[in-house]
Amino acid sequence: MSKTEVRIDDADDKPVVVSEEEFAGLKRTLAGIERHLFVIAAAGFTLYHIVVLNLFPQEALLFRATHVAWAAVLGFALYRPFAAARTDRIPWYDWILIVLSILCCAYIYWELDGLLFRAGALPDPLDIWVGLVGTLIVLEFSRRTAGLALPIIAGLFILYVFIGPWLPGVLNHRGFEWGRFFAYIYSDLGIFGTTTEASSNFIVLFVAFGAFLQVSKVGDYFNDLALSLFGHLRGGPAKATIASGVLFGAISGSSVANVAASGAITIPMMRRVGYDRATAGAVEATSSTGGQITPPILGAGAFLMAEITGIAYSEIAYAAIIPCVLFYVACFAHVELHARLHSLHGLPRSELPPLLGLLKKAYLFAPLVIMVWLLVSGYSAFRAGSLAIVSAIVVSWLDRQNAMGPKRALEALNMAARDSLQLISVCAAAGIIVGVIALTGIGGRFAQLLLQLAGENVLLAMLFTMVVALILGMGMPTTAAYAIGAAVLAPGLQRLGVAPLVAHMFIFYFAVVSAITPPVALASFAAAAIARADPWKTAFISVKMGLAVFIVPFMFFYSPLLLGQGTLVQILPVLATALIGVILLACATEGWFGRPIGWALRAPLLAAAILLIVPEGITDLIGLAIAAATFLFARMTRGVAPA
Known part of the structure; x- marks a missing residue:
């Protein structure tokens, strides 16, 4: 193993x-x-x-x-x-x-x-x-x-x-x-339908791309760069963990694999500067889970979504940018506020990788840049993945220590096949389920049942969909949970008037976040094992840190602007207020708003955060007013005894 x-x-x-x-x-x-x-x-x-x-x-x-x-x-x-x-x-x-x-x-x-x-x-x-x-x-x-x-x-x-x-x-x-x-x-x-089409045409190539980057030590470079940039700041190791989650998440499609690979380094560093065991594990688990909603790859979900919906892969990756930004801004806010509350510091610069030396190796980003450029330029996903693999080999030659010759290329090819097996098996097995749904017509009847349960209340239908997607994700990998949810739940949402991209992204996000959702929070439990923390406490802290991901999917239903579906002039104000909202959400859940605050001030702050995340002008104004009043009250009373 x-x-x-x-x-x-x-x-x-x-x-x-x-x-x-x-x-x-x-x-x-x-x-x-x-x-x-x-x-x-x-x-x-x-x-x-x-x-x-x-x-x-x-x-x-x-x-x-x-x-x-x-x-x-x-x-x-x-x-x-x-x-x-x-x-x-x-x-x-x-x-x-x-x-x-x-x-x-x-x-x-x-x-x-x-x-x-x-x-x-x-x-x-x-x-x-x-x-x-x-x-x-x-x-x-x-x-x-x-x-x-x-x-x-x-x-x-x-x-x-x-x-x-x-x-x-x-x-x-x-x-x-x-x-x-x-x-x-x-x-x-x-079995050989749309789900296997995605695994055969796309998943193997992009897993291979990740394997070539790992064998050439690009993954280590990402971790070192994140540590060098953020390790010296307040709560620096936790911030470096989040930054490495963004970078490493681009080349790994499994939350648990991310935890096992990067948690070996990040959790001991967080423990060293004063993070308790459960919080250190939760930071790693949440950051690693976010890798699956990080463009351009989004784990394997983007490829499967493109096959099922017929929506261009590049459009799906583009739509994921703003929710991903909101998620990681929320994570940064949580670790910053936690560090302030507990007076945590960073690591001495003398113990961090030298930034100048790392910047000299910035060419290691070239394979990722090339892949994204090719996808945006309209190249097919498998052609972009193949050329990115070639570029990873070429770039490795610029670093003599990690240059890839035939032996290391063979290692990467071997690693790619082994890392693909689980995804291939779940896509093939999910094909059985999708095939039965098509053969029996149960998907359409389930859609009718969803309509009957929800009536005209779309929010109720979305809540029901969220619960089912979370339950599916607790019992199986994200790819399979999304595939089943897409076959059974998406048609009902679409009949209620939800746009296909919104419906499928909604299901996918909750399939992803199930990795940190109790009672079966696999990413949180893996991180807790490394940190020797209580798994349940770690899972609940992970949910607190990832709370924005539970809210944002509802918000991009109410306004597809959060999926980039609009002009820049329309998107920027919505993005700005949503960013303020997720930061206030972190303030409310961590208990810090300029100073420690208790539940008496957390409650209105939580309401303000949700109002700001809702992409409506009137709710934004009300949310800003509540936040300002809460801040002034906290300043005048010098805060309320922290909870």
């Missing part, structure tokens, strides 16, 4: 081992010839995608089937089925699964023309059996790499196909013969 050992400076602490997997992966560490075989297989997997997408396009169904089958082969080799299984070699039963994965893909290759002609409507007997075996392989692949929640949910949807005729009301459908179903679901109408 990929692990990071962390030693806190406190004398009573021992090394902490934290998995970088978002869900409890049972990884193998192969030895001998099997290790070399699957290093080559993993590197070949990544290289295959780069070559096919840029040079030798394949028929879509064949490409996606190869994509899933090859990933499943790697998954069964590199992940154990249960904790007691051997870690150093592949047992016979996993070799059987590997062979079956290859045979399912080979069948699609041999029968491609016939499968495209039949399209799941008039299946041959062998179509049915291959579909059944292939579906079971996807479910097991997903279970090993992403946990039980998603396979169980997918299994319930499959069960629903067969028991639907006996269910009442909105759940009733006419039913489907089992053979036709499995031929249907193991096609581009199900």
Whole structure:
């Protein structure tokens, strides 16, 4: 299992081992010839995608089937089925699964023309059996790499196909013969549909881009730069953590992986300058979670959203800019106010990386700049990702110590394949759910149910959607939670008049923020393990710091200006008042407004913050008036005893 050992400076602490997997992966560490075989297989997997997408396009169904089958082969080799299984070699039963994965893909290759002609409507007997075996392989692949929640949910949807005729009301459908179903679901109408299209066309390439940046030590450079810029300030290590979250989040799509990678450095530094354990863990967890809403990549969600909605990827990335800015400004405000309340200082400059030396390596930003420029210029996402990978290799040659030769390139290709497996498995399993929704029509009926529950009250529908998206995100990775939410919830919101971009961004944001939301706050729990803090306390502090993310999605529903949908003259005033609002929100929750304040002044300050975040002129004026009155009262009374 990929692990990071962390030693806190406190004398009573021992090394902490934290998995970088978002869900409890049972990884193998192969030895001998099997290790070399699957290093080559993993590197070949990544290289295959780069070559096919840029040079030798394949028929879509064949490409996606190869994509899933090859990933499943790697998954069964590199992940154990249960904790007691051997870690150093592949047992016979996993070799059987590997062979079956290859045979399912080979069948699609041999029968491609016939499968495209039949399209799941008039299946041959062998179509049915291959579909059944292939579906079971996807479910097991997903279970090993992403946990039980998603396979169980997918299994319930499959069960629903067969028991639907006996269910009442909105759940009733006419039913489907089992053979036709499995031929249907193991096609581009199900497993190889839009979700797998996103993972095969985009996700692998951008994970590879992140892997090449990490192997060339660009990720370390981002952390060092953030520490050099902010480490000496009041509460400096926490501010550096947030800054590194912005930078590192651009190349990593997992909140827990971000925590494990950067928390090893940032949490001990925060502890050193006086942050308590829970707050240090919460700062890291919240910042790392924000990486998934940071343009241009937004984890893997932006690619999936583009495939599902048909909205251009560049438009989605652009729309995420203002919410991302609001989130990180709120985080900075929280750590600044916490440092003021507790009289925390920064680190001595003598202990920080020299800024001048780091600025001389500013060329390491070139791959990110090139990728963003290519996307804005209208290049396809996979072409931009591929050229960004090439630029990362070229840029690494400017630093002799970290220059990438064939050996390190092989390491990056191998890392990219391994890091992609969970995303590929959840996209394939989510394809089962999306396929069932389309086949049975339950999505449309669920939309009707949402309309009935909400009536004409759109806010009630949004609150219901928020709760469902949070629950989904607690049980599975963000990508799968968003995919299911997009299939089940988005149509209902759109029927209520919510614009597609707003509806999908709303669902995506709550799927992301579930990583810090109790009772299953995986990013917060991972950070708490590193900090040796109480996990529940860490999670609740994380929610407090990320409170803006719970509010902003409602605000961009009321005004798409917060998604950049307007002119600059229209956007700037809304952005300015929203920024003031999230800062006041931090003041209210931290208990500092020029001086420590208690709940008597926090309540009106909280109201002022929400009024300012609401993008309406009258609410902005009322919010500013309440904030000004609160500030004057605090000055005149020298504050209220802090809570």
